Amino acid sequence: MSDFLTVRVWRGDEQGGFQTFEVPRLESQTVLDVVSHIQRQLDPTLAYRFACRVGMCGSCAMTVNGKARWTCRTHVAKVAADGNLELAPLAHLPVVRDLVTDMSAFFDKWARARGQFHPTATRKDPFARIRPDSAQRINADAGIECIGCGVCYASCDVVQWRPDYLGPAALNRAWTLVNDERDGAQAERLRAVAGDAGCHACHTHLSCTERCPKHISPTAGIAGLKRAAMKAALRGDL
Amino acid sequence: MKTDWRARNHPAWWAFLVHRISGIVLTLFLPFHFWVLGMALNDAARMDDFFAWADRPLVKVAEAGLVILLAAHLTGGLRLMALEFLAWRGWQKDLLAVAAGLTVIAGVVFAYVV
Ligand code: SF4
Ligand code: SF4
Ligand code: FES
DSSP states (O other): OOSEEEEEEEESSTTOEEEEEEEEOOTTOBHHHHHHHIIIIIOTTOOOOOSOSSSSSOOOEEEETTEEEESTTOBHHHHOTTSEEEEEOOTTSOEEETTEEOOHHHHHHHHHTTOSOOBSSOTTSOOOOOOTTSHHHHHHHHHTTOOOOOHHHHHOHHHHHOTTOOOHHHHHHHHHHHTOTTBSOHHHHHHHHSSTTTGGGOOOOOHHHHHOTTOOOHHHHHHHHHHHHHHHHHHTOO | OOOOGGGGOSHHHHHHHHHHHHHHHHHHHHHHHHHHHHHHHHOHHHHHHHHHHHOSHHHHHHHHHHHHHHHHHHHHHHHHHHHHHSOOSSOHHHHHHHHHHHHHHHHHHHHHHO
8 A cells, every 4th residue: 555645636617627636545545535635635625525424415426437436435445456546527417616516407307207206195094004025115125225326327328328318316216106005196107207218218238237336226127117118008008 | 527438347338339239240241141142032053152152261250250249149139138027136147147158159059060
């Protein structure tokens, strides 16, 4: 382990470039620790985002040596064994400044994919009883821990090729709701995700599945949506 | 910003690339294939000449290449259909290995037969 890391950090907007910093190498250092060191000790004008530091809020994702990652839980030892780090903002989102992207398009697509829960009961009704071992509950569980970090979205080639594509995170969210027996907007949701920019645009590259830090497979959910859309179309409901 | 090429370096993305390239090459090959088949109807003598010409090592190697591409495209397509139509339980990378394995076997068998 050398004593210093050479860190190339993206500065400016889309037309910006990399600036190099030397950062002391520490034990158990995370990539976010490196960014914080630069901002606190070397250049206070560096813009970046984080909140929880423990992999819960989803705000700290960046491109680390070419791959989208959550930086608070990515150890330097894992990604920069040779002491070189390259940090850039997430791909496929407009760059606000330095390492900060404008994530509105990403979250707007969750809304377009009908990612909101539509209740069918009121607080006066008894609790819905969902068996933990039912297939639907298991499907929903597999996708429910998403933290909205955008890593999958930044890793998906289809998002780059057709910017209106809803993307893996929004479709994963829709899939968890398709499996929610309590939800009352199933037909609208399926219509929202079955369009050209929805689940059928996915090329099954599995880049989202490869990179999701929560080990979710949006591809599996998207495949589920494709099947659900196909069944609905065969029934004439779509 | 665009996807960095380093982000694409994982097995499933390579499988996509193989599937796409084999698909394009096979599409380009098909018209030629039908043209030669058409000779059987129009000009059988010419077809025999063509087969005589084709009976040389380099062409055989190219044919083996085509068979491998065909096997890769076929197994890759079956893999995709399994991914899309079956429920997921974490066997996705095994499937890729099976597809690659069958492709190699098809290539070896063809090379052995000709
Ligand atoms: S599997 Fe689909 S959603 Fe995921 S990265 Fe590939 S194309 Fe994008
Ligand atoms: S699916 Fe995974 S990679 Fe995508 S936003 Fe959710 S947690 Fe992040
Ligand atoms: S800072 Fe919250 S997930 Fe990294």
